[in-house]
Amino acid sequence: FFARSSPTVIISDMTALLCGSSKTHLGTQMPSGGSYIINAALEQGAQGASGDPMEVALLRVASQAGQGRDTLLETGKEVRKHAFDQDTKMMATVHREGDCFFYAVKGAPESVLEVCTKVLGRDGEQRLDATTRAQWQERSRAAASEGLRLLALASKRAEHEDGAPYEGLTLAGMVCLRDxxxxxxxxxxxAAQAAGVRVVMLTGDHADTAAAIAREAGLGQGGHLNVMEGGDLDVLETETTDGSKVDGALRDRILSADVFARIAPAIKLKLAALYQQNGHIVAMTGDGVNDAPALKQADIGIAMGLRGTEVAREAADMVLKDDSVGTIIAAMWQGRVIFDNIRKFVVYLMSCNVSEVLIVGLAVGAGLPMPLLRLQILFLNLVTDVFPAFALGFGAGDDRVMRQPPRDPAEQILDGRRWILIAVLGGAITVTVLTAFWLALHWLMLPTEAAVTVSFLTLALAQLWNVFNVRMPGGGLFVNEVTRNGWVWGAIALCLAMISAVFWIPGLSEILNLPDPGLPGLVLAFGGSVAPLLIGQIVNRRTCLDAPFDAKIF
Known part of the structure; x- marks a missing residue:
C-alpha cells in the first residue's frame, strides 16, 4: 500500500506511540468498597491480566488490595451497566449490596468532578466545595502535564438500581497511569518528518497529557506544538462529510494541529475527509468498531492487530502486528524503496530495449549492414536485460528515499525526468554501438561478420554497465544503492560468464554467427561500452545539482 500511495500525513492514535505497559498510582487511599470503582472499570476480568493496558493496570491495583473482581462480585452482584458514553466521558456499573445499590463510576476527571457533590477524605465523606473542586482540578492538570493518563473514580449508594448514575456522586480519587x-x-x-510527512496524534485523553507525550515523541515543528480539543471540533459533527462548510480560519487551525485531544471516534472520519479535501494522502490508525468508517475513508487504513476489533481489521488496508507507529514508518520506507526499485527496473529495461530498436533501425536507414542478427538480439534480451533488471528489483534501497517529499499520487512510474533519462541512455548506447560497428568495418577493416561481433559485444557490455546509470541522483559515484546491491554484482558475473561461454563452448559462436574479432576488436568493444556509463554518470550528477533532496513537511 505504501508503494502505491505515498502519504503526506499519518493520523495516529496515541496508543500507537506508547508501550502499552501502564503503571498505575492511586491519587488517594483506596476506600472501603472502593475496589468496586476500579473493578467496574475492567472490561475484561481475566486473572491472566489480559486486555487493555489501562484496564490491566487497574486490575493489578485491585489485586494488590486483596479485592479481586470475582470475589467482589460474589457479594456485590453487578445488576446494571452504563457503557462508556463519548458525550459524558464516563461509564458506570451498579451492584447490589444488601438492600441498596452501589454505583461505581469512572471517567475523565473534568467530567466526573462536574457531577460530584462530595469527596472522600481521611475522615470520610466531605462536601466538595468550589475551593476543593479547584484543588482537584489543579491536581489533574499537574499530573496531565507530566504525561500521566488520568481517570477519576466516584461512587454513591441508592435505593434503586435504575437511578441516574451521574448525579450526587462522591469523588473517591484519581488514578494516574504512566505509559x-x-x-x-x-x-x-x-524519520517521517525528514521525509516530509506530518504525524498527527489523536487521543481521548486530557489535552495536557497528550501535549506532554507529543513533545516527548518529537511532534510539532521547531519546538512548537499545536493542540486542539474535541470541543473545538464540534462544528464537524454537523457539517458535510468532506468538511466543505468549515470556515477558512478553523480549517487552517485543524490542518496545522499536531495533537487532537478528547476526540470522539466519529470525528476521525471528518478529519480524514478534511485532510483529503485539502490535497493530503491520509494514513490513519484505528482499533475500535467506531473507527471502521474512518479507516475506510483514509487512503491507507491501518488497524491495530493486538487490541483491534475484527471490524476494524476488516475495514483496514493493513494490520499492525505490534500496534506501533514505528512499524508504519518502516512500512513507508519499504514502500518508497519498492517504488524506487520499480522505477529503476523500468528505466533500465526501457533504455536497453530502446537502444536495440534504434541500432537496427538507424543502421538499416543509413544503408549499413545489419549490426545485429535476430538470434543475437534474442540472446541479449534473455541475458543482459533480464538478470540485471531482476537484481535491481531486489535492491535494499537508499536511506535518502526518506529525505524525499511525498510522491504526488498522480505521478506516473515514468515521469518526465525518467523519460529523458531513457532517451539519453538509450541514445548513448545506440551511438556507441553504431560507432564501434563503423570503426570495426572502416578502421580495423574487419569482415562484416567480425564487425557484427564487435557491435554485439559492445551492446552486451554497455547494457551491463548501464545498470549503474539508474542509481538515485546524488549518491556516491562508487558507493551507492546499486553498487551495494550484491544481486547486481551476481547478475553481472552471471551475464559475463554466459557471454564468454558463447566464444568458449564449441558450436555456440557458430549458432549465433559470432566469429572471433581478434584482440583489437575486443578492445574496441570494451572501450566503447564504457562511454554510455560515463554519459549516464554525468547526467546523474547534473540531476543531483538540479534536484536536491530536501523534503518539506506538508
Whole structure:
C-alpha cells in the first residue's frame, strides 16, 4: 500500500506511540468498597491480566488490595451497566449490596468532578466545595502535564438500581497511569518528518497529557506544538462529510494541529475527509468498531492487530502486528524503496530495449549492414536485460528515499525526468554501438561478420554497465544503492560468464554467427561500452545539482 500511495500525513492514535505497559498510582487511599470503582472499570476480568493496558493496570491495583473482581462480585452482584458514553466521558456499573445499590463510576476527571457533590477524605465523606473542586482540578492538570493518563473514580449508594448514575456522586480519587513511549517512536517520527510527512496524534485523553507525550515523541515543528480539543471540533459533527462548510480560519487551525485531544471516534472520519479535501494522502490508525468508517475513508487504513476489533481489521488496508507507529514508518520506507526499485527496473529495461530498436533501425536507414542478427538480439534480451533488471528489483534501497517529499499520487512510474533519462541512455548506447560497428568495418577493416561481433559485444557490455546509470541522483559515484546491491554484482558475473561461454563452448559462436574479432576488436568493444556509463554518470550528477533532496513537511 505504501508503494502505491505515498502519504503526506499519518493520523495516529496515541496508543500507537506508547508501550502499552501502564503503571498505575492511586491519587488517594483506596476506600472501603472502593475496589468496586476500579473493578467496574475492567472490561475484561481475566486473572491472566489480559486486555487493555489501562484496564490491566487497574486490575493489578485491585489485586494488590486483596479485592479481586470475582470475589467482589460474589457479594456485590453487578445488576446494571452504563457503557462508556463519548458525550459524558464516563461509564458506570451498579451492584447490589444488601438492600441498596452501589454505583461505581469512572471517567475523565473534568467530567466526573462536574457531577460530584462530595469527596472522600481521611475522615470520610466531605462536601466538595468550589475551593476543593479547584484543588482537584489543579491536581489533574499537574499530573496531565507530566504525561500521566488520568481517570477519576466516584461512587454513591441508592435505593434503586435504575437511578441516574451521574448525579450526587462522591469523588473517591484519581488514578494516574504512566505509559512510556515505545523506544523506536522518537526516531520513527523524526524519520517521517525528514521525509516530509506530518504525524498527527489523536487521543481521548486530557489535552495536557497528550501535549506532554507529543513533545516527548518529537511532534510539532521547531519546538512548537499545536493542540486542539474535541470541543473545538464540534462544528464537524454537523457539517458535510468532506468538511466543505468549515470556515477558512478553523480549517487552517485543524490542518496545522499536531495533537487532537478528547476526540470522539466519529470525528476521525471528518478529519480524514478534511485532510483529503485539502490535497493530503491520509494514513490513519484505528482499533475500535467506531473507527471502521474512518479507516475506510483514509487512503491507507491501518488497524491495530493486538487490541483491534475484527471490524476494524476488516475495514483496514493493513494490520499492525505490534500496534506501533514505528512499524508504519518502516512500512513507508519499504514502500518508497519498492517504488524506487520499480522505477529503476523500468528505466533500465526501457533504455536497453530502446537502444536495440534504434541500432537496427538507424543502421538499416543509413544503408549499413545489419549490426545485429535476430538470434543475437534474442540472446541479449534473455541475458543482459533480464538478470540485471531482476537484481535491481531486489535492491535494499537508499536511506535518502526518506529525505524525499511525498510522491504526488498522480505521478506516473515514468515521469518526465525518467523519460529523458531513457532517451539519453538509450541514445548513448545506440551511438556507441553504431560507432564501434563503423570503426570495426572502416578502421580495423574487419569482415562484416567480425564487425557484427564487435557491435554485439559492445551492446552486451554497455547494457551491463548501464545498470549503474539508474542509481538515485546524488549518491556516491562508487558507493551507492546499486553498487551495494550484491544481486547486481551476481547478475553481472552471471551475464559475463554466459557471454564468454558463447566464444568458449564449441558450436555456440557458430549458432549465433559470432566469429572471433581478434584482440583489437575486443578492445574496441570494451572501450566503447564504457562511454554510455560515463554519459549516464554525468547526467546523474547534473540531476543531483538540479534536484536536491530536501523534503518539506506538508
Amino acid at each position: 512510556p513511549l515505545r523506544a523506536d517512536v522518537a526516531g520513527a517520527i523524526a
